[in-house]
Amino acid sequence: MSLQGVKIIDLTRIIAGPFCTQLLADLGADVIKVETPSGDPLRAQGEKVNDFSWYYAGYNRNKKSVALNMRDRDGMAVLKRLLATADVLVENFRPGVLDKMGLTLEVLNDLNPNLIVCSISGFGADGPYAQRPAFDFIAQALSGFMSVNGEAGGAPLRSGLPISDLVVGLYSALAISSRLVGRDTNAKSGVQTVDVALTDSMISLLSFQAANYLAAGVEPVRSGNEHQLVAPYGVFDTADGAIALAPSNDGVYRKLLAVLDMEHLLEDERIDTNEKRMKDRALMREILEPVFKSKGSYHWIQTMNAAGVPAGPILSVPEVFADPQVRHREMVMPVDHGDHGTVQMLGFPMKFSENPCEVRHPAPDLGEHSADVLHEAGFELDEISELIERGVVRTNEITA
Amino acid sequence: MSLQGVKIIDLTRIIAGPFCTQLLADLGADVIKVETPSGDPLRAQGEKVNDFSWYYAGYNRNKKSVALNMRDRDGMAVLKRLLATADVLVENFRPGVLDKMGLTLEVLNDLNPNLIVCSISGFGADGPYAQRPAFDFIAQALSGFMSVNGEAGGAPLRSGLPISDLVVGLYSALAISSRLVGRDTNAKSGVQTVDVALTDSMISLLSFQAANYLAAGVEPVRSGNEHQLVAPYGVFDTADGAIALAPSNDGVYRKLLAVLDMEHLLEDERIDTNEKRMKDRALMREILEPVFKSKGSYHWIQTMNAAGVPAGPILSVPEVFADPQVRHREMVMPVDHGDHGTVQMLGFPMKFSENPCEVRHPAPDLGEHSADVLHEAGFELDEISELIERGVVRTNEITA
Numbered sequence: 001m002s003l004q005g006v007k008i009i010d011l012t013r014i015i016a017g018p019f020c021t022q023l024l025a026d027l028g029a030d031v032i033k034v035e036t037p038s039g040d041p042l043r044a045q046g047e048k049v050n051d052f053s054w055y056y057a058g059y060n061r062n063k064k065s066v067a068l069n070m071r072d073r074d075g076m077a078v079l080k081r082l083l084a085t086a087d088v089l090v091e092n093f094r095p096g097v098l099d100k101m102g103l104t105l106e107v108l109n110d111l112n113p114n115l116i117v118c119s120i121s122g123f124g125a126d127g128p129y130a131q132r133p134a135f136d137f138i139a140q141a142l143s144g145f146m147s148v149n150g151e152a153g154g155a156p157l158r159s160g161l162p163i164s165d166l167v168v169g170l171y172s173a174l175a176i177s178s179r180l181v182g183r184d185t186n187a188k189s190g191v192q193t194v195d196v197a198l199t200d201s202m203i204s205l206l207s208f209q210a211a212n213y214l215a216a217g218v219e220p221v222r223s224g225n226e227h228q229l230v231a232p233y234g235v236f237d238t239a240d241g242a243i244a245l246a247p248s249n250d251g252v253y254r255k256l257l258a259v260l261d262m263e264h265l266l267e268d269e270r271i272d273t274n275e276k277r278m279k280d281r282a283l284m285r286e287i288l289e290p291v292f293k294s295k296g297s298y299h300w301i302q303t304m305n306a307a308g309v310p311a312g313p314i315l316s317v318p319e320v321f322a323d324p325q326v327r328h329r330e331m332v333m334p335v336d337h338g339d340h341g342t343v344q345m346l347g348f349p350m351k352f353s354e355n356p357c358e359v360r361h362p363a364p365d366l367g368e369h370s371a372d373v374l375h376e377a378g379f380e381l382d383e384i385s386e387l388i389e390r391g392v393v394r395t396n397e398i399t400a
Numbered sequence: 401m402s403l404q405g406v407k408i409i410d411l412t413r414i415i416a417g418p419f420c421t422q423l424l425a426d427l428g429a430d431v432i433k434v435e436t437p438s439g440d441p442l443r444a445q446g447e448k449v450n451d452f453s454w455y456y457a458g459y460n461r462n463k464k465s466v467a468l469n470m471r472d473r474d475g476m477a478v479l480k481r482l483l484a485t486a487d488v489l490v491e492n493f494r495p496g497v498l499d500k501m502g503l504t505l506e507v508l509n510d511l512n513p514n515l516i517v518c519s520i521s522g523f524g525a526d527g528p529y530a531q532r533p534a535f536d537f538i539a540q541a542l543s544g545f546m547s548v549n550g551e552a553g554g555a556p557l558r559s560g561l562p563i564s565d566l567v568v569g570l571y572s573a574l575a576i577s578s579r580l581v582g583r584d585t586n587a588k589s590g591v592q593t594v595d596v597a598l599t600d601s602m603i604s605l606l607s608f609q610a611a612n613y614l615a616a617g618v619e620p621v622r623s624g625n626e627h628q629l630v631a632p633y634g635v636f637d638t639a640d641g642a643i644a645l646a647p648s649n650d651g652v653y654r655k656l657l658a659v660l661d662m663e664h665l666l667e668d669e670r671i672d673t674n675e676k677r678m679k680d681r682a683l684m685r686e687i688l689e690p691v692f693k694s695k696g697s698y699h700w701i702q703t704m705n706a707a708g709v710p711a712g713p714i715l716s717v718p719e720v721f722a723d724p725q726v727r728h729r730e731m732v733m734p735v736d737h738g739d740h741g742t743v744q745m746l747g748f749p750m751k752f753s754e755n756p757c758e759v760r761h762p763a764p765d766l767g768e769h770s771a772d773v774l775h776e777a778g779f780e781l782d783e784i785s786e787l788i789e790r791g792v793v794r795t796n797e798i799t800a
Contacts, residue, residue, distance in 0.1 A: 154551070205563070224558075
């Protein structure tokens, strides 16, 4: 595994941070999820089977769980001993909270001068909004994402997925992974930090909308399923449903007309350039939709694809998991969770030829690895027993 | 820089691949963009200033450009010599095209047994859809993303951003970066591949919608700006605009009512649980909206945030780039492009304390580095001149 032997202390909760550390764990890192005695709030959210949240399971496979009262002085001492042996700390508290817990950069540097500290926050560690309460939706709104998502003429719209949380998780995993490259040869004395914000991450995705605005003042508009720069393009009704169709340039448009046996439209002066077609999308739709409605989606997707025209089905989530390509790619996979039974969860999107991503541990119960992790970090068994008895450390075995 | 000394040969075009390699270049890798003599099609797209596309510039900073006729036998020989000295090859051709070009795994292995080959495609290297033509929109449709994006009761909706292209770029950069960790100690004889698909990448983001469906058959619905699991939540009109409001649990709901001086609602039996509030979102809106409309957005955002309630503005792209936090975080930055002038482009979302991301090169002209790169790879100056004269290699200086 790529990140085998890399030890990560993970203080994150909910989605953004746990997604980051799960990506690293899937890539082979040894992730120790340090939770409060009441656990990651995600454990209590979403649909449960055998008293186990599959939402939580989906973001915590391949991790170990230590449950620790970090408000207790001895609990904090345990955390510090874990940090002394780690390569990376990931946290998603509001900026300043780590300091208040006593984990200032100076303290961390004394504990472990090679530590990489990744901080995930809504707006970043500095700037006028740093202390604002954050949430995925707020970042979608502030970043401009919502302003370009929605129906033409409609209101700005959030994404149904918590897209800011997920994108910041990806950036954080990339930032950490990149800093581990050549670490042995570049070893430095001194903690390094990386500060990754939900808003910055989403802004970095503004693509041609940002470029065209910055270059020429072109204000982005919401265009629903139509493309701002190409026509025809979008969702078209068929005899038994609808398809997504993306003839992205004049060459592909010609192929589309060939499939439809409508090449005479190339000579139609009302629509013989992309510019004219964009100006009269309604006419294009009037011409094309009756043809699409004459046959079913499967027919159109097959014939379009054979001719090199990008076209595909618009799948619901249940349809996604039944789709032959999705199943072939194992994008849903069963994971044995012992007493909790088999959990079906999302698969690995990075398919490596050597040492592929795999499930080494199921998502842990709260405190499942408390004793083992402390023992590996050098705690004696009687020390561990005492910490458990005093409630500083919790294990699932005691409470079971 | 994290990836300093890592050499990447980049055969990608348009967005997904160039975004991947730009992320790696921003992290310090030496990215050589090998283009056809006519160049990345993105050079011709988007708004131009001084004959230079800012859309292209935004995805190609920190890279070098070599323009090469890869259909010519000598051009392919040049590419092979470049690959022999590289660490990574990134390509986003349709599966099978690399083989047809003569770059089979066997050939690559003979050239350079330590090469990491990252292939980005619509549906992945294998499975029933592998050969379908792909496009960001098709992946948004097939992955289920569109099925959860849109107004409640409305149609499935694509994202205004090319989100599949961007997410697959992030995953690809992460996959490559992770494989570079410990590479010196884990050096293997044999090319390694990683296969990353637009569809798989988007499916991996299906979050609680996937978990709740897989666990309990709960079918995801489109819910516009409302949250499927929490109320009140969403966009509320104010005296001078609208705000995004996300009181994510009962504790924050209480804080919201305190700010509004409406704590009597805690006793209102029609809406005293989240479940009841979700069932009667219209009533919640009827009660709250007149209050919000009594004052401006700025007032509400300030008072909500001070009380710990996530709330923020819904910014358009022009507003994003004027926002004080966005400017403080340098999420738009000027980059000197010589004769093309200063290009304003998106900033770096990964903020490192040591060796931060920086612009080392502006986005290159087509073939700008052809001669330099070939010379560094061991070509003699007269060999290079001959390749240029014969049109196998192109440089911007000859054509200028």
